[in-house]
Amino acid sequence: ETAFARFLTRLLGHYIPGLELVVMFLVVLLVGFLSRIWFGHKLHQLFERFFLSLPGVRKLYWAMKQLAYAVLRRNNQRNKFRRVVLFEYPKEGMYVLGFVTNEDTGRIDEVTGEECVSVYVPTAPNPLSGWVFFIPRSKIIGLDMSVDEGLSLILSGGIVFPEKLKRKSEGEDDAHLEG
Known part of the structure; x- marks a missing residue:
């Protein structure tokens, strides 16, 4: 019996076989999900910063981004196609x-x-x-x-x-x- 299993037993009041594996699996999924969101967000920021730093591309990128948001947003008050x-x-x-x-x-x-x-x-x-x-x-x-x-x-x-x-x-x- 692991220390984590003992912790769960004290928390719940009784031992449930295999519960520590299920909880660890869920924790790994949660950490993976959160890191993917964070990494994706950071990558998006990096690319956007790069495009906005290019003088000839900056205005075109910004206009295309705004248009893409207007066209692709669904069921949202920001959708500008009335x-x-x-x-x-x-x-x-x-x-x-x-x-x-x-x-x-x-x-x-x-x-x-x-x-x-x-x-x-x-x-x-x-x-x-x-x-x-x-x-x-x-x-x-x-x-x-x-x-x-x-x-x-x-x-x-x-x-x-x-x-x-x-x-x-x-x-x-x-x-x-x-x-």
């Missing part, structure tokens, strides 16, 4: 799918003379690249689809299409379009 919309582009009768990223465009409203929203249009296959448009609110069409569904639609080249937006059968209404 809703999925359509708008005419590049000419009348052609529509582009985008994500409203900001409802308050401040000075841009003053310059254009219209209330605008900023809309991000990602490109396939890399959603981290794309365009930002400032579009009059009256010219966007809101869609009843999640950001995930919108990204899937864009990244699949239109192949993965949300069920609720597929052609309606007779008798259905247009409740899925918000206008």
Whole structure:
């Protein structure tokens, strides 16, 4: 009987065969888990410090990091893609799918003379690249689809299409379009 087994026996009031092995296994797992988190965090800090020290790369790295957080965060208030919309582009009768990223465009409203929203249009296959448009609110069409569904639609080249937006059968209404 080990000293650790005697300690556990005193702690619990009776001896349980093999308990010291189970506890030691859990301690090893916990130490491994904590060291992995610590090591991963330190490695991430090291790489980030390196990229931020490069003058030509610093701004690009920071912008890409912020965009990646906005795109990849799920079910989080920090996700900046608020809703999925359509708008005419590049000419009348052609529509582009985008994500409203900001409802308050401040000075841009003053310059254009219209209330605008900023809309991000990602490109396939890399959603981290794309365009930002400032579009009059009256010219966007809101869609009843999640950001995930919108990204899937864009990244699949239109192949993965949300069920609720597929052609309606007779008798259905247009409740899925918000206008």
